[in-house]
Amino acid sequence: MNEEAKTAGRKAVVIGGSIGGLTTAALLRREGWDVEVFERSPSDLSGRGGGLVLQGDMLRALHQADIGWHGTPGVTTVDRIFLARDDSVIRRLHMPQTQTSWNALYGMLRDAQPAVHAGFALTGFEQRSGKVTAHFANGRHVEADLLVGADGARSQVRRQMFPGLQPRYAGYVAWRGLVPETELPDGLRDRLDHTFVFQQGERHMFLTYPVPGEDGATGPGKRRWNWVWYLPADAGAALDAILTDSDGRRHEASLPPGAMAPATTQGLLVQAGDILAPSLRALIEATSRPFVQAIVDFQAPAMRDGRVLLLGDAAAVIRPHTASGTGKAAADAMALAHALRDGYADSRLDGWERVRLAAARELGQWGVELGAGIMGS
Numbered sequence: 026m027n028e029e030a031k032t033a034g035r036k037a038v039v040i041g042g043s044i045g046g047l048t049t050a051a052l053l054r055r056e057g058w059d060v061e062v063f064e065r066s067p068s069d070l071s072g073r074g075g076g077l078v079l080q081g082d083m084l085r086a087l088h089q090a091d092i093g094w095h096g097t098p099g100v101t102t103v104d105r106i107f108l109a110r111d112d113s114v115i116r117r118l119h120m121p122q123t124q125t126s127w128n129a130l131y132g133m134l135r136d137a138q139p140a141v142h143a144g145f146a147l148t149g150f151e152q153r154s155g156k157v158t159a160h161f162a163n164g165r166h167v168e169a170d171l172l173v174g175a176d177g178a179r180s181q182v183r184r185q186m187f188p189g190l191q192p193r194y195a196g197y198v199a200w201r202g203l204v205p206e207t208e209l210p211d212g213l214r215d216r217l218d219h220t221f222v223f224q225q226g227e228r229h230m231f232l233t234y235p236v237p238g239e240d241g242a243t244g245p246g247k248r249r250w251n252w253v254w255y256l257p258a259d260a261g262a263a264l265d266a267i268l269t270d271s272d273g274r275r276h277e278a279s280l281p282p283g284a285m286a287p288a289t290t291q292g293l294l295v296q297a298g299d300i301l302a303p304s305l306r307a308l309i310e311a312t313s314r315p316f317v318q319a320i321v322d323f324q325a326p327a328m329r330d331g332r333v334l335l336l337g338d339a340a341a342v343i344r345p346h347t348a349s350g351t352g353k354a355a356a357d358a359m360a361l362a363h364a365l366r367d368g369y370a371d372s373r374l375d376g377w378e379r380v381r382l383a384a385a386r387e388l389g390q391w392g393v394e395l396g397a398g399i400m401g402s
C-alpha cells in the first residue's frame with residue numbers, strides 16, 4: 026500500500042503539545058495516521074516542570090513509539106526514609122525507584138518527531154459530514170478525521186464539550202522547588218543522597234528526591250533536588266494570596282518559578298521554620314525560585330463526542346500522590362492507538378472510552394483516598 030492510501034481518512038489533529046499530546050502523536054503516526062500537533066504556547070516548553078516518578082506505562086509508550094532514552098533515564102534512589110521534626114530517621118524502607126524530570130521526558134518526546142505548530146490556541150471546533158474542523162485564535166482552521174484534546178486540566182476542548190464543568194479545588198496546595206546540587210548547603214547532599222525522603226506531619230507532608238539536571242545530566246554534582254510540600258490553604262482569601270504573583274495578577278491554579286510574591290515566599294519560610302525537619306527547611310531556604318500549584322480533582326463524564334476525544338489531564342486530573350499523571354496520559358494514548366489501528370471505527374472508540382474512563386475513575390478515587398490520609402482529613 027502506498028503512503029497516501031494508508032493515511033487516507035486518517036488525519037488527526039492533536040491539541041496540546043505536552044506529554045499527552047506528543048505521546049499520542051507519536052503512537053498514532055506508527056499506526057499510519059497523519060498527525061499534526063497544535064500547542065498554545067508560542068515557545069518551547071523546555072526548562073519548565075519539576076520532577077516526576079517514571080511509570081511503567083510511560084516507558085511502554087516510549088518503547089511502542091520507538092523512542093529511546095538518551096543516556097540514563099533518571100536518578101535512582103534506593104531507600105525511602107521518613108524524617109521526624111528533629112531530623113532523625115523514624116522509618117527506612119528498601120524501595121529502589123527511578124525519578125526523572127518533566128523536562129527530560131518532554132525533550133525526548135519532542136526531539137523524536139516533526140515540529141509542533143507553536144502559538145496555536147484552539148478556540149473551538151465543529152463537526153460536520155464525518156469531519157471535524159479546529160479553529161484557532163490566530164484565525165487558522167484545520168480539518169481532520171479526528172481531533173484529540175490533550176490540552177490539559179483547563180482544556181478548551183472539554184469546555185466546549187461540557188460547558189461549566191471545571192476542576193474542583195481540594196483544599197490544599199503543593200509548594201515546589203528544584204535546587205541544583207551545587208547549591209545545596211554543606212553536608213545536605215550526603216545526608217539526602219540515594220534516598221526518597223518524606224516528612225509526614227499533622228495535615229502536611231514534605232517529600233524530596235534527586236532528579237536529572239536541566240540538561241538531563243545524572244552524574245554527581247549535575248543533579249537537582251526536587252521537593253514538594255503539601256500544605257492546607259483555605260479557598261478564598263488564603264488561596265487568592267498564594268496564587269497572586271509579584272505583579273498583583275491572580276493566576277488560575279498555579280504560579281510558575283519566578284512569579285511568587287516576596288511576602289508569599291517569606292510566609293513559606295516562616296512555616297518551614299515552625300514545622301519542618303532542619304534538613305528539609307534548608308532545602309527550601311536554598312531554593313531561588315519556588316513555585317506552587319493548587320491541588321484539584323476532575324473527572325470528565327465522557328471522553329468522546331463523535332470525532333472529538335479527550336485524554337490525559339483534559340479527561341481527568343488525578344492527585345499527584347499517585348504519581349500517575351504522565352503514566353495515565355501514556356496509557357490513554359496507547360489504548361487509543363490500538364483502537365485506531367485499522368482506521369477510524371466508532372465501535373472501537375466506544376470500547377476505548379469505556380476502558381479509559383473506568384481507569385481514570387479508579388485512579389481518581391485512589392488519589393482522593395491518599396490525599397485524605399496525607400492531609401488528615
Ligand SMILES: Cc1cc2nc3c(=O)[nH]c(=O)nc-3n(C[C@H](O)[C@H](O)[C@H](O)COP(=O)(O)OP(=O)(O)OC[C@H]3O[C@@H](n4cnc5c(N)ncnc54)[C@H](O)[C@@H]3O)c2cc1C
Pocket residue numbers: 040041042043044045046063064065066070073074075076077126127145146147148175176177178179180181182336337338339350351352354
Ligand atoms: C509546563 C508543564 C510542566 C509540568 N511539569 C510537571 C512536573 O514537573 N511533574 C508532573 O508530574 N507533571 C507535570 N506536568 C503535568 C503533566 O505533564 C501532566 O499531568 C501529564 O503528563 C498529562 O499531560 P497532558 O499532556 O494531558 O496535559 P498538560 O501537560 O497539562 O499539557 C496540556 C498542553 O496543552 C496546551 N494547551 C492548553 N490549552 C490549549 C489550547 N486552547 N490550544 C492549544 N494548546 C493548549 C498547554 O499549553 C499544554 O502544553 C507539567 C505540565 C506542563 C504543561
